Amino acid sequence: MSASVEQHDAENVAAEHPAAEHHAAEHRDYIGAKLGMWIFIFTELILFGGLFVAYGMYRSMHPHEFHKAAGELNVVLGVINTIVLLTSSLTMVLSIVAIRLKRKAQSMLFLASTMVLGCVFLVNKFFEWRAKIHHGLYPGSEHLMTLPPGERLFFGLYYGMTGLHGLHVTVGIVVMTIMLVLLRRDKIRHDDFIKLENAGLYWHLVDVIWIFLLPLFYLAA
Amino acid sequence: MEHEADHPHDDPHIVGYGTFIKVWIALVALTAVLVGLSVTGTPNLALLGLLVITPTKASLVFFYFMHLKYESTALKYMVAIAIAVLVIFIGLTFTDYLFR
Amino acid sequence: MSTAAASVAAEPASEPSFYAGSSRQGILSWLLTTDHKRIGLMYLAAMLTFFLVGMTIGVFMRLEHLTMGPTIMKPTTYNALFTLHGVIMIFLFVIPGLPAVFGNFCLPIMIGAKDVAFPRLNLLSWYLFMSGATIAITSLFTGGGPPDTGWSFYVPYSVTTGTNVTMAVLGAFVIGFSSILTGMNFITTIHRLRAKGMNWMRMPLFPWALYATAWVQVLATPILGITLLLVILERVFHLGIFNPAIGGDPILYQHLFWTYSHPAVYIMIIPAMGAISEIIPTFAHRTVFGYKAIVISSMAIAAVGSLVWAHHMFTSGMSETSIIIFSLLTFLVAIPSAIKVFNWVATLYKGSIELKAPMLFALGFIFLFSIGGLTGLFQGALAVNMHIHDTYFIVGHFHYVMFGGTGFAFFAALHYWYPKMFGRMYNERTAVVAWVHIFVGFNLLYFTMLVLGMQGMPRRYYDHLPGFHLGHLIATVGSWIMVAGLLIMIMNLVRGLFHKVEVPANPWGGVTLEWTVPSPPPVENFDVLPVITEAPYSFNPVSKEQAP
Numbered sequence: 001m002s003a004s005v006e007q008h009d010a011e012n013v014a015a016e017h018p019a020a021e022h023h024a025a026e027h028r029d030y031i032g033a034k035l036g037m038w039i040f041i042f043t044e045l046i047l048f049g050g051l052f053v054a055y056g057m058y059r060s061m062h063p064h065e066f067h068k069a070a071g072e073l074n075v076v077l078g079v080i081n082t083i084v085l086l087t088s089s090l091t092m093v094l095s096i097v098a099i100r101l102k103r104k105a106q107s108m109l110f111l112a113s114t115m116v117l118g119c120v121f122l123v124n125k126f127f128e129w130r131a132k133i134h135h136g137l138y139p140g141s142e143h144l145m146t147l148p149p150g151e152r153l154f155f156g157l158y159y160g161m162t163g164l165h166g167l168h169v170t171v172g173i174v175v176m177t178i179m180l181v182l183l184r185r186d187k188i189r190h191d192d193f194i195k196l197e198n199a200g201l202y203w204h205l206v207d208v209i210w211i212f213l214l215p216l217f218y219l220a221a
Numbered sequence: 222m223e224h225e226a227d228h229p230h231d232d233p234h235i236v237g238y239g240t241f242i243k244v245w246i247a248l249v250a251l252t253a254v255l256v257g258l259s260v261t262g263t264p265n266l267a268l269l270g271l272l273v274i275t276p277t278k279a280s281l282v283f284f285y286f287m288h289l290k291y292e293s294t295a296l297k298y299m300v301a302i303a304i305a306v307l308v309i310f311i312g313l314t315f316t317d318y319l320f321r
Numbered sequence: 322m323s324t325a326a327a328s329v330a331a332e333p334a335s336e337p338s339f340y341a342g343s344s345r346q347g348i349l350s351w352l353l354t355t356d357h358k359r360i361g362l363m364y365l366a367a368m369l370t371f372f373l374v375g376m377t378i379g380v381f382m383r384l385e386h387l388t389m390g391p392t393i394m395k396p397t398t399y400n401a402l403f404t405l406h407g408v409i410m411i412f413l414f415v416i417p418g419l420p421a422v423f424g425n426f427c428l429p430i431m432i433g434a435k436d437v438a439f440p441r442l443n444l445l446s447w448y449l450f451m452s453g454a455t456i457a458i459t460s461l462f463t464g465g466g467p468p469d470t471g472w473s474f475y476v477p478y479s480v481t482t483g484t485n486v487t488m489a490v491l492g493a494f495v496i497g498f499s500s501i502l503t504g505m506n507f508i509t510t511i512h513r514l515r516a517k518g519m520n521w522m523r524m525p526l527f528p529w530a531l532y533a534t535a536w537v538q539v540l541a542t543p544i545l546g547i548t549l550l551l552v553i554l555e556r557v558f559h560l561g562i563f564n565p566a567i568g569g570d571p572i573l574y575q576h577l578f579w580t581y582s583h584p585a586v587y588i589m590i591i592p593a594m595g596a597i598s599e600i601i602p603t604f605a606h607r608t609v610f611g612y613k614a615i616v617i618s619s620m621a622i623a624a625v626g627s628l629v630w631a632h633h634m635f636t637s638g639m640s641e642t643s644i645i646i647f648s649l650l651t652f653l654v655a656i657p658s659a660i661k662v663f664n665w666v667a668t669l670y671k672g673s674i675e676l677k678a679p680m681l682f683a684l685g686f687i688f689l690f691s692i693g694g695l696t697g698l699f700q701g702a703l704a705v706n707m708h709i710h711d712t713y714f715i716v717g718h719f720h721y722v723m724f725g726g727t728g729f730a731f732f733a734a735l736h737y738w739y740p741k742m743f744g745r746m747y748n749e750r751t752a753v754v755a756w757v758h759i760f761v762g763f764n765l766l767y768f769t770m771l772v773l774g775m776q777g778m779p780r781r782y783y784d785h786l787p788g789f790h791l792g793h794l795i796a797t798v799g800s801w802i803m804v805a806g807l808l809i810m811i812m813n814l815v816r817g818l819f820h821k822v823e824v825p826a827n828p829w830g831g832v833t834l835e836w837t838v839p840s841p842p843p844v845e846n847f848d849v850l851p852v853i854t855e856a857p858y859s860f861n862p863v864s865k866e867q868a869p
Contacts, residue, residue, distance in 0.1 A: 030232065031293075032438050032513040038296060039505040042303040043543045049307040050547035050577055054562060056311055057318045057573055075260070082252055090245040093286045100235050140559035149568025156561040156569075160554060197288075204286045208279045214252075215271045219259035295512075306540050306627065313628060313646070314576050320642035 030194050037198040041205050044168075048209050051161050055216060058153045065150025070220035072137060073158070074128060078218030081124050082210060088117035089207045092200045099183065102190045108183050111176060111196075114203065118173045125166050129159075158217055165213060168206050175199050234291055244285045251278050338744060342844035355440035356844060360447050361426030362742065367451060368414050368422065369811070375409035376804060378402050383766075383800040385783055386793040399783030400469035401484070405461070407472025408489065412496050413454055415727050416585055419592035420503060420538075421450070423734045424531045426742055428507060430835040430842060431525050433516025433851045438509035442502055449499035457492030460485040471781060473582070476563040476574040480555045487556050490549045497542045497549075500588070504538030507531050516834075518853035522616075525833045525857045526609065529616050530595020533623040537584045537591070541627060545581035548574065572637050579630035587626040589723060590690075591619055593730030594661055597683050600737050601665050603831040604680035605672025608858040611664040618657035625654040635706045644703060651701035658694055662687060677829070678752035682733030685760055689725025693718055696771060711781075714774025720767045732759075732810065739814065740824045744841040747817035755813060758806025765799025832858060 059066045095110035136143030137155055144152055179199045182188045188196050251274050258270040284290040289300060336342065339358050343350035351359055382402050385392045394402070425443065429436050437443050461467040464485030470478055479486050511532045515524065551574075554560040563569045602609045609615065631639060631647040665687055674680070696718040699705050709715065740746055773792040778785060785793055827836040838846055 029438065029513055032509050035296065035512060036439060036442075036505055036509045038299065039508055039539055042299070043501050043505075043539055045303055046307060046310075046540055046543035047547050049310065050544045050580075052307075053311050053314055053577065053580075054551075054573060057314060057570070058562075058568075060315070060318055061570075062568060075256070079252065079256055083249060086245060086248045086252070089282060089286050090241055093241050094238060097235065097238060097241070139561060152561055152567045153569060159558075160551070160560055160562065164550075201287055204282050207286075208282050211278050211282070212275060215255060215259065215275055219256065219267065219270070221259075303540060309628065310544070310580055313631070313643075314580075316646050317572070317576065317631065317639040317643040320640035 028192075033194045033198065034201075037201050041201055044205055044209075048161070048164070051157070051164070052212070052216075055157050055161070058150070058157065059220075062148075062150025062153060065148050066154050066220055068221075069147075069151040069154035070217060072132070072135075073218050073221070074131075075218050075221070077124055077128050078214055081121050082214050084117050084121050084124070085207045085210050088114045088121070089204050091117065092203045096193060096196055096200055099188060099193050099196060100190050104183065104186075107196075108180060111180050111183065115173050115176045115180070118169055118176070118203075121169055122166060122173075125162065129162075161213060162217070165206070165209055168209070172199075172203050172206050175202065232291075236285075236288070236291070241285065244281055248278055248281055251281075336843035336845075336848065338839065338841040339844045340744075340841060353444075355436070355444050357425050357429055357436050357440065357443060358742070358842065360443050361422050361424075363447055364417060364421040364425060364450070367454070368417060371409050371413040371454065373811075375406055375414060376807065378406040378409070380800060380804055382406060383797040386785060387797055389784060389787065389790060391784075394783070396783045397469060400471075400781070401467040403781055404468050404471055408457060408468075408493070410723075411472055411585075412457070412493050415589045415723055416500060417450060417496075417503075418589055418727055419596055419731055419734060420507070420531055420534060420588075422731075423527070423596060423738060424503070424507060424592060427738060427835055428510060428528055428531055429514065430838060430846050431528050431833055432511065432514060433519060433834055433847065433853065434510065434514035435845045435847065435850075437506050438513055439506050443506055446499045446502040446506070449495055449502070453492045453495030453497075453499065455492070456495060457489050460488035460492060464488060473578060474549075474552060475578075476552070476555070476571045477565065479552055480563065487553050490552050494546055494549045494553075497546050500538050501542050504535035504542075507535040508539065511535075516851050516853055522613070523853050523855075523857055526598035526612070526615055526619075527592070527595040527833075530592045530598070530619050533619040534588050534591045534595075537588050537623050537627065541581045541584035541588075544577060545585075548577040548581065551577075572634065572639055575634050575637055576631065579633045583630035583633065584623075584627045586719075586723070587622055589727045591622060593686070593727040594619070596730050596734040596737070597665060597686050598661075599831075599833065600679050600683040600733055601668050602858050602860070603737075603829050604675045604677060604683070605669050606675070606830065606860055607668055607672035608860055609664065610667035610670075611660075612856075612858065614660055615664050618660045621657040622654065625650065625657070629654055632701055632706075635703060636710045648701055648703050652698065655694060655698055655701075662691055662694075677736075678747075678749060678756060679733045679737035679829075681753065681756045682729050682736060685756070686726060686729040686733060689721055689729060689763070692768075693721030693723075693726055696721060708777075709774055711779055712774035713770040713778045713780055716780050717767045717770035717774055720770070725763060725767070735814065737829070738835070739817070740828050741835055741840050741842070743818055744824050744839075745817050745820060746822055746824055746828070747813050751809065751813040755806045755810035758809060759803055760806075762799045762801070762803025762806055766796050766803055767799075769796040769799065832860060 091110045091113040095107045095114065098104075098107035098110055132138060132155075133141075138144065139156055139159055144155060147155075176199060179188065179196050182195060255270045255274045255278075258274075259267040262270075283300065289297060339356055343354065343356070343359075345353060351363060354360060354363075381393070382399065385394055385399055425437070464487070465483040466485060468474070468479075468482070468484045468486045468489045470482060470484070470486060474486060474490060479490075511524070511528060551560070551562055555563060561567050561569055563571055563574045565571060598609060598615055629647060629651045631643060632651045635644050635648075676684075696714070700709060700715065700718060736747065736752060769792050773789055773796070774780075776789065776792070778789045778792070824840040826839050828840070829836070834851060835842075837851070
């Protein structure tokens, strides 16, 4: 009967891994936890997807004005931010590999690097937005009112999408801070790393969204 | 069977540092190509960049960084369905805007 | 009965019921619980309260139409009332609906599990639901007062109106999260926690329905999230995306809104159909006809139903090519729904039918949902739609499917699983009396609306022309009969809670796993997790227990 099979395994785990005894008593499901996180990833894809719908429709209605408005954006900063996020994705996944290889210090270092890169991204974004706002290019500004409709839509979408993305980056950094603490306290270990892996999935999603934002906004000129 | 107790060996397959670094190099290279096409090429080349290179980069992140290549078939199907749903939403909405 | 587990009919429970089995005392044993059964009951208490509020608003709306001209309220009040009626009924009752109450309570037991995959997330879902409801209710009393846009919050009016749209929409946004997390929980639960031997094609039909619904919850609700967020950003930061003055397109809002809100109606109806698929075999004492067809049609409705949203927008100004495509897709989605009706009716054929209260509501569902579904086809026809869009025909249609459909299924499920959830029994005769009132009143109220709509009565109008007056009178009287029935029903169910009586594990002779555990179940549902060895709905001629 399945009940006795479960009990037997739980006892085995407790015997082989005394430190994990209290884990054996809990119901732990690695695949289930990962499945749950992937489902959450789907919801985020669709959430941003709605904004991509808006972008797609308006770009098809105002192709030239989108092209012109994109010229206002700083391609260099956009590309730098892309490289920053791609690298942060690398350090994130290396952090997971490291802890699985029982290299706790390396794992923490990689995770901290990911967080630093995330902060670099946000700082860049701050300067970028500040420059735009300084030039009067923000929703509701007088200068924006003088621009043709397509350009105003472009900037509305720009702030909406990069803003929502930036919010997700910020949340990601907070989540990684928590993961760093858990790593330090050995709550994330080589044999129980699903929390870090799930945090990684979230961070990679943030990266994927940016991969699409780059050509849609910065390279549209 | 899905219901097996699956700890302590949660996922037997560890991908090494090397693979991920290679993927990173590919991502950076593709970004360079994309930027190059957009800045110097014709609008059609730039569109090609958007429609081909960008999904390729996203796929690399999904399959390697997000470990999807090594996951179950069921999960791969789920990801495909989620993306298909989004594509269909965009596509059906376009039937309105393209034919007004 | 299935060989899954021995009958536990006359034996006393070996463990205390989940009501007594908590480590905490008093109200904290509920507010801090992670037991799916308690969470389901907390949803039930909240949702019935919201239903009564929404119902009362409906009564007042009908009262306004008793006479022409202002009767008991100003026009602006009427606008606020129909908005509230819609928001409360849709977001706080019908969408959470069967999944929140019966999905939470019954799903783990029906698949042979001890709880859902993420019990703490489950509790969070309930708190998000209550928080969102609180925020939405706060919008009534703050800012510019209750929103008057209709529950669909169409731009540009929702952006320009001074009423408290921002807060109401924020409330809906939070509730959306609750729905998403529930869907995530159910998908993972069904994938990971089915009992040994319960492969996919041995799973009962209510879990199957919850599975199909969960995918819609997960993939459609985020679109509502982003749409509502954009409305807030428009109102607060003047982002301008829907502003026609700067080239924004109000129709884009409608696309985004209905891309969620149409799948939302399938979130409402698929679990309802799942419950009916449980109740009909039990009270016909016959295996369900066409198990596989019902499974496939559930998934098909979820899939195809996500492709038809623009049929709410045929008169909006969208392209003619597009409305033809959406009309075609709309007709397609009727097919899997019809298949289910055939299956249920075929299950009744040569069954040993017992007309107890759950069965009455289930049969009522089939009749009322069929009318609702057929009127949906009228609306899907483009030429007809031009005439009946935004009339009482639409109002009649969606009340037939959402109320006659999901509502009746909810009441059916409530009467069906009542003994299991509470270890008590309601009065059968009173339940039948209530049902008669509800059924008669419902049809007087809403069939009249179908007629009024064909005659041209517009919806969301606080007043009406003389030619429509008789119809409005009939409908309002129908609403009183129906409400009387609803109140009798609820009082009957509440009164039953206080009538101490031993309820057996299986008062109805059902063959799914929840009828093998005591009424009410112990905390961890099963003493010994079951092993499944045969197909579901195997009815053998064994006598069932009778309630004393």
